[in-house]
Amino acid sequence: MSDEHEYADPSQDVEDSAPGDEPEAAGDLGKAVRGYVLGLALAVALTAASFWTVSTHLIYAPGVPVAVLVLAIAQMGIHLAFFLHITTSPDNTNNVLALAFGVLICCLVVFGSLWIMANLDHNMMPMNEMLKMQR
Amino acid sequence: MTSVVLQANEEPERAQHGAGQGFSAKGHGEGGPADRRIIVGYGFWVFLLSDVIMFASLFAAFAVLSTATAGGPSGRELFDLRTVAVETGCLLASSFVCGMASLAVQQRSQKWTQIALFFTGLLGLIFILLEIHEFARLVARGAGPTRSAFLSSFFTLVGCHGLHVTAGLLWLGTMMAQFWAKGFRQSIRYRFLCFSLFWHALDIIWVAIFSLVYLVGVST
Numbered sequence: 001m002s003d004e005h006e007y008a009d010p011s012q013d014v015e016d017s018a019p020g021d022e023p024e025a026a027g028d029l030g031k032a033v034r035g036y037v038l039g040l041a042l043a044v045a046l047t048a049a050s051f052w053t054v055s056t057h058l059i060y061a062p063g064v065p066v067a068v069l070v071l072a073i074a075q076m077g078i079h080l081a082f083f084l085h086i087t088t089s090p091d092n093t094n095n096v097l098a099l100a101f102g103v104l105i106c107c108l109v110v111f112g113s114l115w116i117m118a119n120l121d122h123n124m125m126p127m128n129e130m131l132k133m134q135r
Numbered sequence: 136m137t138s139v140v141l142q143a144n145e146e147p148e149r150a151q152h153g154a155g156q157g158f159s160a161k162g163h164g165e166g167g168p169a170d171r172r173i174i175v176g177y178g179f180w181v182f183l184l185s186d187v188i189m190f191a192s193l194f195a196a197f198a199v200l201s202t203a204t205a206g207g208p209s210g211r212e213l214f215d216l217r218t219v220a221v222e223t224g225c226l227l228a229s230s231f232v233c234g235m236a237s238l239a240v241q242q243r244s245q246k247w248t249q250i251a252l253f254f255t256g257l258l259g260l261i262f263i264l265l266e267i268h269e270f271a272r273l274v275a276r277g278a279g280p281t282r283s284a285f286l287s288s289f290f291t292l293v294g295c296h297g298l299h300v301t302a303g304l305l306w307l308g309t310m311m312a313q314f315w316a317k318g319f320r321q322s323i324r325y326r327f328l329c330f331s332l333f334w335h336a337l338d339i340i341w342v343a344i345f346s347l348v349y350l351v352g353v354s355t
Contacts, residue, residue, distance in 0.1 A: 036234040054354045064354040072346035083335040091173050102184035106191035113195035
């Protein structure tokens, strides 16, 4: 733990700095820790809720996957907000727009695949009929 | 030793550069170009989103093939939710400790950075070992990736996430070595920013895996 490796003043740490580069704000440490702890607590609560959802018989069985999906989306939101720090600040506008585009593509890929494959499956001749035709 | 030399050469006149002092981007190009930190984060975020889209296609394949068990075992018979719960806990705790490491980097504390990164890696390693153990158990009871289309897509999806975590562990080791050997240089802090984004994003993908693959697989 040699002190010679540590920069005493972060504002002097300028090698390869770009125009407009500012040192990251050190901010309030206690507040930052509280943010992470809150994120962890919410994520643990949502994880426990999803595991509870599949183990209990209180929920109408066909509704369980929907409940798990909703809890998963909520937990992803918690991770994005508290751990990845995707916020509404001007610094984050580009990140939010990229995220929105990514979510759009993911939805197209997943729901498009499910839709097309279910449709093909529905229209395909059953396998035993196909075998009969080949004789 | 190199860091000492660099420290001596640094110029204190950086306040003249573009952005207004103490502020980052205000939007609409006001206050000069955005911080390099913002731009680095944005670039890596775009990469992560492309990675997430790759995972989305693997999820789509799994969703389509999840009933194609070819007479073999289904998820209901195979999955052990207790292991999955422990894996989830490990990865979530690892993500949290990685956040603590980024705060330690902000505080320029070599000791706490190394401690937090060590526990981040340790929890990630436990996760990987549990996953390897689970895969070995499945293959041993004849439910390997060759058994059915369902199991092929399962091993591809979960194995791809496991490979990402393994790569992340190697990256984590190099970050610890770089902080140790070179101190809190700006270029290394940017690399660490990318690493922490990567690690948190892997946790988000795991949330989707444990929910949609394991929990839904067991409940249907």
